[in-house]
Amino acid sequence: MMWTALLLLGLAVLLLYARRTRRRNEPPLDKGMIPWLGHALEFGKDAAKFLTRMKQKHGDIFTVRAAGQYITVLLDSNCYDAVLSDVVSLDQTSYAQVLMKRIFIKSLCQNYCHLENFSMQNNLQHLVTPSEMGLKVSEWKKDGLFDFCYSLLFKTGYLTVFGAEKNNSAALAEIYEEFRRFDKLLPKLARTTENKEEKQIASSAREKLWKWLTPSRLDRKPERQSWLGNYVQQLQDEGVDAETQRRAMLLQLWVTQGNAGPAAFWVLGYLLTHPEALRTVREEIQGGKHLRPEEKQKNTPVFDSVLTETLRLTAAALITREVKQDKKICLSNGQEYQLRRGDRLCIFPFISPQMDPQIHQQPEMFQFDRFLNADGTKKKDFFKEGLRVKNPSVPWGTKDNLCPGRQFAVSAIKELVFTILTGFDLELCEKNAKLPLVDPSRYGFGILQPAGDLEIRYRIRS
Numbered sequence: 001m002m003w004t005a006l007l008l009l010g011l012a013v014l015l016l017y018a019r020r021t022r023r024r025n026e027p028p029l030d031k032g033m034i035p036w037l038g039h040a041l042e043f044g045k046d047a048a049k050f051l052t053r054m055k056q057k058h059g060d061i062f063t064v065r066a067a068g069q070y071i072t073v074l075l076d077s078n079c080y081d082a083v084l085s086d087v088v089s090l091d092q093t094s095y096a097q098v099l100m101k102r103i104f105i106k107s108l109c110q111n112y113c114h115l116e117n118f119s120m121q122n123n124l125q126h127l128v129t130p131s132e133m134g135l136k137v138s139e140w141k142k143d144g145l146f147d148f149c150y151s152l153l154f155k156t157g158y159l160t161v162f163g164a165e166k167n168n169s170a171a172l173a174e175i176y177e178e179f180r181r182f183d184k185l186l187p188k189l190a191r192t193t194e195n196k197e198e199k200q201i202a203s204s205a206r207e208k209l210w211k212w213l214t215p216s217r218l219d220r221k222p223e224r225q226s227w228l229g230n231y232v233q234q235l236q237d238e239g240v241d242a243e244t245q246r247r248a249m250l251l252q253l254w255v256t257q258g259n260a261g262p263a264a265f266w267v268l269g270y271l272l273t274h275p276e277a278l279r280t281v282r283e284e285i286q287g288g289k290h291l292r293p294e295e296k297q298k299n300t301p302v303f304d305s306v307l308t309e310t311l312r313l314t315a316a317a318l319i320t321r322e323v324k325q326d327k328k329i330c331l332s333n334g335q336e337y338q339l340r341r342g343d344r345l346c347i348f349p350f351i352s353p354q355m356d357p358q359i360h361q362q363p364e365m366f367q368f369d370r371f372l373n374a375d376g377t378k379k380k381d382f383f384k385e386g387l388r389v390k391n392p393s394v395p396w397g398t399k400d401n402l403c404p405g406r407q408f409a410v411s412a413i414k415e416l417v418f419t420i421l422t423g424f425d426l427e428l429c430e431k432n433a434k435l436p437l438v439d440p441s442r443y444g445f446g447i448l449q450p451a452g453d454l455e456i457r458y459r460i461r462s
Contacts, residue, residue: 020070025328025338027072028058031065038065044191047443048316051075051351060352061337070343072323077353078332078390080319081399083345090321090345092401103189105206106247120408121415123159123166127152128419130460132169137462142429144453145269150261151176153416157257162228162249164218175212181205183258187441206250213249215242259447260409264416266314266447267307269435269454270366271417272428277368281306285418297414301378305371307413308393311447313366315395316350318444332387349394350443358384359392420458429455 022029032038042050043066051073054062060076074083084090100106126132135141155172158165165171182205188194189202211217215232231252235245271278284302288295327339339345355363359382360370371392373379382392391398396406403409420426436452 020065022063023338023340025336026340027061027063027337029063030054030058036065036068038067040066044193044441046440047318047348048350048355048440051348052355055351060331063343070340071346072339072343073346073348074329075348075352076331076333077349077356077394078384078387079330080347080349080394081390083329084319084321084347084398085400086327089323089325089327089339091324092321094322095320095344099190100251102192103186104247104251106244120156120160120412124152124156124412124415124419126159126166127155128423128460133460135460137460140457140459142455142457145272145456146262146265146450146453148456148458149264149268149416150180153261153264153412154179154257156412156416157260158253161252161256162213162218164212171212175209178205178208178212179253179257182209183254186254186258187445190445209250209253210246213246213253215245215249218249256405256408260412262447262449263311263314263409264413265450265454266310266435267413267417268420268426269450270310270368271306272426272454272456273433273435274366274368277306277366280368281417282421285421289422297411297418300414301372301376302368303414303417304378306368307410308371308395309366309368311395312354312360312370312393313364314438314448315354315393315446316348316443316448317397317446319347319349319398319401321345347398348444349391353382353384353389353391354393356384359389424458424460426456426458429457 020029020031030039039050043064054064054073055075061072061074063070063072065071074080130136133141151173154176158172158175165175181201185194185198185202188198194202218228232245235248240248271281280302284300288299291299321344323339323341323343323345326341328336329339330336353359357363371379382389396403433454435454436450438448439451442449
């Protein structure tokens with residue numbers, strides 16, 4: 001009888017919740033056709049396609065139902081900063097902790113890296129030596145561009161952040177392979193849609209990475225000034241046990257290495273499939289050859305435009321907040337809406353401003369000089385309906401929530417691309433090959449990853 005009563009009570013609550021109606025001044029409400037589940041399947045399968053359809057139907061703000069949760073999606077980029085600056089009404093930690101429990105098994109504190117570019121440059125130069133790459137001068141080698149970029153930048157970042165395994169190529173390769181096994185399943189872990197076999201693969205990869213990332217195994221050296229030394233000390237001072245320390249290291253590994261490699265793939269992929277862009281970037285790099293190493297990255301407006309354009313097309317993180325109390329928000333057109341306590345707020349810069357045709361002409365096309373003025377200087381002014389757009393692209397987050405590792409990531413991507421274009425002959429195996437499509441399951445998780453690869457061949461220049 002007790003179980004029957006509980007079941008009936010649960011059904012009553014579900015039916016009551018399903019009867020939700022739109023209140024005065026709330027955004028348009030779209031619950032979908034399936035009770036409770038709503039739009040969850042379509043949202044999870046291809047967030048960009050689904051939210052683009054909702055934007056066309058409802059405008060720049062709307063509320064959808066997904067697996068019992070009501071999510072208000074805001075797509076007016078000019079009011080992102082003002083809305084997200086309210087940390088009282090909007091909480092950014094609750095949902096983040098849910099995701100970390102699903103992906104990393106335990107709630108973890110976050111303290112991101114501020115790393116030295118000099119160390120990163122040295123580690124990359126070490127990894128592209130003929131002996132490390134197993135190449136002889138003038139010998140061509142075939143590879144997939146994605147794996148080529150991801151493995152190089154992952155290993156560079158691992159050596160820079162954790163300082164271990166520098167002289168152990170086999171160990172570095174194993175760590176990278178386990179990380180990729182884990183990373184491939186990350187969207188499913190976050191959405192709890194993994195099957196039994198995938199759960200076992202993720203668990204095995206996590207266990208192996210945790211062993212590699214045990215703080216006592218890592219090369220901290222005596223210098224307490226290092227990021228790693230300070231971070232481990234902070235965890236210990238907070239009373240974090242050894243097991244949680246290992247798990248925190250895996251979080252740091254993914255946060256620092258999960259996006260740079262894929263971003264470098266897209267940069268080189270767009271350059272290789274757009275000859276004029278590649279020629280112009282090569283000329284810019286050649287023109288800076290006389291500069292000191294620390295100066296080479298500073299005056300590169302063409303490459304900076306290429307990188308900004310690449311990130312516009314491939315940076316697709318969802319910014320999520322829990323609505324802790326009813327909140328009024330104002331769109332850039334002056335219209336006001338009410339957010340309801342208990343709902344979730346999502347902002348998706350990939351759709352607006354990055355893929356908004358009113359801001360960027362032919363937004364789906366790669367235009368290497370989109371962020372350059374006619375005189376070769378950086379273009380900052382973009383407009384929508386007569387209003388200047390504050391941020392024409394938002395790859396690193398918003399004003400008060402910028403990624404702290406963005407400068408290191410940009411430096412790493414630049415260093416890799418410059419190193420490859422100056423030290424290697426690099427070309428497509430198939431002259432007219434096209435970039436692969438994106439994997440739609442990666443929408444919401446930072447830089448997109450390809451559903452396939454681009455076959456290349458390369459050799460070290462004599």
